[in-house]
Amino acid sequence: MIAAVAGLLIGSFLTVVTERVPAGESIVAPGSRCGACGLRLGPLDLVPVFSWLVLRGKCRRCRTNIGIEPLVLELGTASLFVAMTLRFEATLQAAAFCVLAAGLLALSWIDLHIKRLPREISYTTLAIGAPLLVIAALVDDEPRRIWTMALGAVLATAFMWALHVASRGGMGDGDVRLSPLLGAYLGWLGLAFVPVGLFLAFFFGSVVGVGAMVVGRAGRKTAIPFGPFLALGTIVAVFVGRAIIDRVWPSV
């Protein structure tokens, strides 16, 4: 319940982040306004989901359509937060992985819209998440996780950087900057999670890429943003990585 409410609130905050960070604007001030008529939004306009439903996705004054996207982002964040608290019973671990979920959602959202992965978000998410993971490892008396976390970040970054160089920029530098975050979290779960997460990202990416070519929406040269697939591969690895590792590599 707490996770769902926190997810809705953070999701609402993420809609602000996804709009303002790419534009280089402050995420704190000024307060939110209607994009069409400039109406300053009051507290009642900003209640997640509830305001959207009451106003039917329109501005209170000018009736301009806000679209369904804020609602999707709020509900998506809430769902992931709830899923994380089910996956991790320890509060601190769940909180750390909610930070990851929020960061990845914002990054995927922006990448899908404008094909960018702002480094501010990648680094901020890591700067908030990594200390939580370190504390969680210490609280659980599993200091080994701190080392696998650091190593995971290095390995994932080195791998993605090598791809970036080998593909002459086909793999974007935003994807490389996102890798320490993914590597740290997956490494914290266990080093074997790092290759599993990356493999899933490439697997999902190739399935969708081939699908897009088949239906003719993308040519060989069309850039498909890879950030959402890195995010998806990571999240799926968090939930089913253990099961995959047990099958292909039982001794780890």
Ligand SMILES: [Zn+2]
């Ligand atoms: Zn308006």
